[in-house]
Amino acid sequence: MSRSLVIISLLLIASFTTTQAQQQQQQQQQPPPQCAQNASPQQGNCICNPGYWGTNANKGGSCTQCASNTWSAPGQTNTGPQVTAISACQACALGYYVTGAGTNQASPTCQACGNNSSPAQPSAGTTVQKISSCNSCMPGFFMNQVANTTGGSEAPAQCTTCGASSGATPSSAPQQVGDISSCNACQPGYFMTAAANTTNKTAATCSSCPTSSSSQQQANVGDVSVCKCFDPFALLLGANQKTCACKSSSETPISAPGGAAGCSAPSFGKIIQISFGIIISLILYF
Ligand SMILES: *[C@@H]1O[C@H](CO)[C@@H](O)[C@H](O)[C@H]1NC(C)=O
Numbered sequence: 324m325s326r327s328l329v330i331i332s333l334l335l336i337a338s339f340t341t342t343q344a345q346q347q348q349q350q351q352q353q354p355p356p357q358c359a360q361n362a363s364p365q366q367g368n369c370i371c372n373p374g375y376w377g378t379n380a381n382k383g384g385s386c387t388q389c390a391s392n393t394w395s396a397p398g399q400t401n402t403g404p405q406v407t408a409i410s411a412c413q414a415c416a417l418g419y420y421v422t423g424a425g426t427n428q429a430s431p432t433c434q435a436c437g438n439n440s441s442p443a444q445p446s447a448g449t450t451v452q453k454i455s456s457c458n459s460c461m462p463g464f465f466m467n468q469v470a471n472t473t474g475g476s477e478a479p480a481q482c483t484t485c486g487a488s489s490g491a492t493p494s495s496a497p498q499q500v501g502d503i504s505s506c507n508a509c510q511p512g513y514f515m516t517a518a519a520n521t522t523n524k525t526a527a528t529c530s531s532c533p534t535s536s537s538s539q540q541q542a543n544v545g546d547v548s549v550c551k552c553f554d555p556f557a558l559l560l561g562a563n564q565k566t567c568a569c570k571s572s573s574e575t576p577i578s579a580p581g582g583a584a585g586c587s588a589p590s591f592g593k594i595i596q597i598s599f600g601i602i603i604s605l606i607l608y609f
Pocket residue numbers: 436437438478479481
């Protein structure tokens with residue numbers, strides 16, 4: 324094989340891999356779409372958050388909170404050109420039970436459970452419920468008395484706080500009596516610094532995520548790296564990076580999810596430089 328043929332093949336391979344790497348990076352680092360307030364990016368679209376509805380959740384559109392403690396599940400039923408307040412808000416929010424079923428003309432009627440109790444999930448407004456459907460607890464509360472389902476004596480569960488504003492919560496909606504050590508998880512927006520202890524009856528200890536970041540609910544001891552900055556191009560949080568910041572100190576990361584990135588994307592210059600370096604050394608070698 325001639326020397327020039329080898330060089331041409333190598334050049335082709337190099338440019339192909341460079342393009343592939345660039346495409347991959349672009350795909351991974353494509354910022355989420357810009358959404359309206361109270362909406363979140365979901366698979367490249369903007370969807371109104373749970374409990375909200377809107378005809379257009381993109382930037383320039385708007386998402387409105389469901390009225391009178393009604394609730395909407397996020398997706399096609401709460402966001403889209405055909406959606407209305409009534410069609411979207413056909414459930415009752417956490418902490419409420421259904422006392423009047425929803426119809427095509429009206430959302431359901433939702434009554435407060437009381438004593439920090441709640442159904443385990445927001446209830447579909449299709450069926451009227453008794454107060455004993457409030458057989459679980461609100462996030463951040465554990466159960467100290469079960470709901471009473473005895474006819475004529477129906478009562479909601481009784482729930483006690485895991486520690487006001489401590490961030491601790493049971494890892495799933497409690498349906499049985501427990502003690503404060505059943506508060507063994509940290510709520511979204513927190514990370515866990517000490518586990519709950521069933522012997523000395525302590526709740527998990529949770530710390531707030533840094534400004535402009537959040538976390539999912541989690542049940543394991545961790546550190547600040549559990550929290551993710553809203554800005555897709557912000558530096559990753561960890562032992563050496565405890566606040567959300569951009570690589571360039573002249574930039575400011577976004578403070579809410581879904582907006583345009585405040586930090587600039589890493590450049591592809593490096594990859595191209597390296598590829599050129601390899602090509603040139605190969606040319607010189609042959
Ligand atoms: C809430 O708790 C208080 C005190 O335990 C009790 O008197 C009241 O009946 C409870 N309310 C409901 C709706 O269960």
